[in-house]
Amino acid sequence: xxxxxxxxxxxxxxxxxxxxxxxxxxxxxxxxxxxxxxxxxxxxxxxxxxxxxxxxxxxxxxxxxxxxxxxxxxxxxxxxxxxxxxxxxxxxxxxxxxxxxxxxxxxxxxxxxxxxxxxxxxxxxxxxxxxxxxxxxxxxxxxxxxxxxxxxxxxxxxxxxxxxxxxxxxxxxxxxxxxxxxxxxxxxxxxxxxxxxxxxxxxxxxxxxxxxxxxxx
Amino acid sequence: xxxxxxxxxxxxxxxxxxxxxxxxxxxxxxxxxxxxxxxxxxxxxxxxxxxxxxxxxxxxxxxxxxxxxxxxxxxxxxxxxxxxxxxxxxxxxxxxxxxxxxxxxxxxxxxxxxxxxxxxxxxxxxxxxxxxxxxxxxxxxxxxxxxxxxxxxxxxxxxxxxxxxxxxxxxxxxxxxxxxxxxxxxxxxxxxxxxxxxxxxxxxxxxxxxxxxxxxx
Numbered sequence: 365x366x367x368x369x370x371x372x373x374x375x376x377x378x379x380x381x382x383x384x385x386x387x388x389x390x391x392x393x394x395x396x397x398x399x400x401x402x403x404x405x406x407x408x409x410x411x412x413x414x415x416x417x418x419x420x421x422x423x424x425x426x427x428x429x430x431x432x433x434x435x436x437x438x439x440x441x442x443x444x445x446x447x448x449x450x451x452x453x454x455x456x457x458x459x460x461x462x463x464x465x466x467x468x469x470x471x472x473x474x475x476x477x478x479x480x481x482x483x484x485x486x487x488x489x490x491x492x493x494x495x496x497x498x499x500x501x502x503x504x505x506x507x508x509x510x511x512x513x514x515x516x517x518x519x520x521x522x523x524x525x526x527x528x529x530x531x532x533x534x535x536x537x538x539x540x541x542x543x544x545x546x547x548x549x550x551x552x553x554x555x556x557x558x559x560x561x562x563x564x565x566x567x568x569x570x571x572x573x574x575x576x577x578x579x580x581x
Numbered sequence: 582x583x584x585x586x587x588x589x590x591x592x593x594x595x596x597x598x599x600x601x602x603x604x605x606x607x608x609x610x611x612x613x614x615x616x617x618x619x620x621x622x623x624x625x626x627x628x629x630x631x632x633x634x635x636x637x638x639x640x641x642x643x644x645x646x647x648x649x650x651x652x653x654x655x656x657x658x659x660x661x662x663x664x665x666x667x668x669x670x671x672x673x674x675x676x677x678x679x680x681x682x683x684x685x686x687x688x689x690x691x692x693x694x695x696x697x698x699x700x701x702x703x704x705x706x707x708x709x710x711x712x713x714x715x716x717x718x719x720x721x722x723x724x725x726x727x728x729x730x731x732x733x734x735x736x737x738x739x740x741x742x743x744x745x746x747x748x749x750x751x752x753x754x755x756x757x758x759x760x761x762x763x764x765x766x767x768x769x770x771x772x773x774x775x776x777x778x779x780x781x782x783x784x785x786x787x788x789x790x791x792x793x794x795x796x797x798x
Contacts, residue, residue, distance in 0.1 A: 413727065417725075441632075444743070461665050479696045479697045479699075479700035480696045480697075482696070482700060482703075483696035483699060483700070503589050513766075514765070515762045515763075515765055515766050518759075518761070518762045518765070518766040519766050521747065521763075522743060522747060522763075522766055522767070522770065525742065525746075525747055526739060526742070526743075529739065529742075530739060530742055542735075545732045545734070545735045546735050546738075548731070548732055548735070548738075549730075549735040549736050549739055550739070552773065552774065553739065553770055553773055553774070555773065556769065556770060556772065556773015556774065557770070558771065
């Protein structure tokens with residue numbers, strides 16, 4: 365493969381191989397050398413040309429998985445048969461139920477030693493997911509009367525911080541039991557904002573993902 | 582100064598000088614070389630023996646400031662004339678009103694490029710401040726009937742994540758106006774948990790700290 369001619373193909377090949385190895389051996393037990401060994405002659409220089417570290421690679425792997433499924437979220441956001449509040453419920457459900465989550469939680473690293481990776485998820489949540497998917501839905505809810513708030517940006521941020529960071533079992537290394545307890549507190553918070561949109565189906569899925577993560581650590 | 586004999590004095594000297602420079606020139610405009618230049622003959626090796634980077638130094642500076650004032654927080658926690666809910670209100674107030682906050686917000690760096698520093702504050706909040714100060718108070722509140730929750734650990738975590746991370750103007754680079762809007766959403770969240778403990782005095786102080794931070798950026 366002529367890497368200078370097709371850098372995108374090279375990147376995709378690296379990510380394919382890395383994803384496969386993370387799934388098989390786990391993130392912590394995969395070295396950059398392992399990835400190189402499976403790249404069929406691609407040099408160490410070639411991989412470091414695209415990625416500075418293993419953390420960079422997992423960030424890109426997760427990015428790619430997220431990108432594919434974001435189209436699904438955009439579809440929910442752009443439907444015209446639901447109120448803002450109904451869309452918020454639907455997007456929470458779509459987001460956590462999508463099958464790619466199982467892969468994400470299987471390859472996920474131990475975050476407690478990955479400040480840069482945590483930072484990257486944090487930024488993605490606050491600077492991209494929040495304004496791109498949740499804020500437009502909350503704004504619609506204000507217009508159609510299904511959501512009450514004078515501070516849509518801030519409500520969006522706080523909900524996303526709680527849902528995507530705090531309730532994420534792979535970030536806080538939560539057990540199934542801890543996920544249950546967080547869910548109960550999160551539901552009370554949402555109801556305090558008049559957002560009675562989280563149900564048992566979400567809880568079950570959250571606990572399932574916590575289980576997958578703990579099993580693969 | 583014989584650094585091997587009195588490592589603690591050396592560390593304190595480095596922190597004193599660094600703090601002074603951060604206050605005068607700002608964190609971003611102070612280099613490690615500046616700090617060395619003001620250390621009166623201490624070698625580059627000596628400083629790197631104790632700190633790997635400028636981020637390490639500011640983390641230690643903030644740590645030292647926090648440590649001093651944590652005794653104040655322990656005092657509130659250990660009073661025997663207040664209910665749990667009253668203590669929670671008192672500790673929020675003491676915490677944000679303490680004068681050291683002005684220094685912290687003056688020397689604070691721009692967090693958006695400091696993943697490790699954010700991670701360090703994040704860990705300090707969730708692993709130390711939450712269990713050491715807030716959790717015992719919430720537990721007392723459950724016992725004395727002033728606070729209602731079945732999930733004290735999780736309520737503590739969520740409140741601390743919102744109050745100490747999300748509402749921290751230096752972490753999210755908030756303007757005075759943004760701090761106001763976050764405060765309003767935070768107050769609604771707290772009331773949803775039956776915790777009507779945040780008032781105008783807190784809001785004023787929060788906006789004051791946001792102002793100090795923005796002025797010194």
